[in-house]
Amino acid sequence: MPLGVWTYTGLPFSNAPSTLQQGAEIRVEGIGFHPPGSEKPLLQDINMSLPANSLGLVMGRSGSGKTTLLQVLAGLTEQTSGHIRILRGAAAAADSGDTAILQQSFAAAQTASGQHGGAPSSNGVSPAVSSGSSGGHANGAETSTGANGAAAVVVRPGLTVEERMQQVGLVFQFPERHFLGEDLMQELTFTWPRLTQYWGERQALSARMQQVLEAVGLQDIPLHVQPWALSGGQQRRLALAIQLVRQPALLLLDEPLAGLDWEARQEVVTIFRKLKEQCTVLVVSHDLAEIAPLVDCAWRMRTGGTCEPVSWPPMDLAGLEQ
Numbered sequence: 001m002p003l004g005v006w007t008y009t010g011l012p013f014s015n016a017p018s019t020l021q022q023g024a025e026i027r028v029e030g031i032g033f034h035p036p037g038s039e040k041p042l043l044q045d046i047n048m049s050l051p052a053n054s055l056g057l058v059m060g061r062s063g064s065g066k067t068t069l070l071q072v073l074a075g076l077t078e079q080t081s082g083h084i085r086i087l088r089g090a091a092a093a094a095d096s097g098d099t100a101i102l103q104q105s106f107a108a109a110q111t112a113s114g115q116h117g118g119a120p121s122s123n124g125v126s127p128a129v130s131s132g133s134s135g136g137h138a139n140g141a142e143t144s145t146g147a148n149g150a151a152a153v154v155v156r157p158g159l160t161v162e163e164r165m166q167q168v169g170l171v172f173q174f175p176e177r178h179f180l181g182e183d184l185m186q187e188l189t190f191t192w193p194r195l196t197q198y199w200g201e202r203q204a205l206s207a208r209m210q211q212v213l214e215a216v217g218l219q220d221i222p223l224h225v226q227p228w229a230l231s232g233g234q235q236r237r238l239a240l241a242i243q244l245v246r247q248p249a250l251l252l253l254d255e256p257l258a259g260l261d262w263e264a265r266q267e268v269v270t271i272f273r274k275l276k277e278q279c280t281v282l283v284v285s286h287d288l289a290e291i292a293p294l295v296d297c298a299w300r301m302r303t304g305g306t307c308e309p310v311s312w313p314p315m316d317l318a319g320l321e322q
């Protein structure tokens, strides 16, 4: 499958099938990043696990490496150690040894392919025959057909940077500073593929655009309006819409409330409540008062690029902010 078309944000357009509508479990395992020329590593042995459709929070002092971590997760920077996995369905089950989910996944795959076979064995490897397709489990695991025709769950070690760029969306801090389109239509479609071979992709995107605009509450703004004529909150919602149209499995938000007034912050937080239904979300933020009620799991980054889990919900939110 060809790699997607590159966008102005550095994110290639996803050629992933439109079945990627739900969040996935995210595993960050032993991620380290030590760029050449830097005396010390910027990230060290980062471990995180985000359940599907959860919202994770990363906090920490300035310079502790939060943005660097997001860049690695989004595939803009390649880590020097560790790996990142996006697990769906059978992949998550195989990884955790959950044979019940595996059995359901294989039953669904067999029904879809019109084939029948035995149940998965207790080690999670199915003796059943499948079509050999991925069965919708993009990355992390897939069903494959062996030489004897038997299907097995193959858990892949980690995502390449290209795969991350396709499956992870990143909304930068102050995303409105990166707007390039002369109107909303241009801004929303700027990253869409233009070559004839991607016509099907464009059609799928057009079909999703209206839904996404409604989800972020911008459906009543005419598409000929200039992006800079929008309010601060509307601009942030536009930046979210641009990423949501791509249907990322993981959405990364870097200080999404920074620089917004009270009203705009409320607008954006309201959208975050709904975001979790569509994808798994990881937010870097200092604005704990607004974000805290939405958070399912949290980590604190320390100077030197280490990361530790924070018990959630916290006993004392004010103390956490210090």
Ligand SMILES: Nc1ncnc2c1ncn2[C@@H]1O[C@H](COP(=O)(O)OP(=O)(O)OP(=O)(O)O)[C@@H](O)[C@H]1O
Binding pocket: 035, 038, 042, 060, 061, 062, 063, 064, 065, 066, 067, 068, 069
């Ligand atoms: N490619 C690089 N090479 C060397 N140092 C880098 C590189 N990229 C970032 N840094 C340094 O890594 C450190 C972490 O930066 P990062 O922006 O990730 O921190 P942060 O926690 O997001 O900070 P803030 O909250 O201020 O945004 C900083 O000291 C930064 O100067």
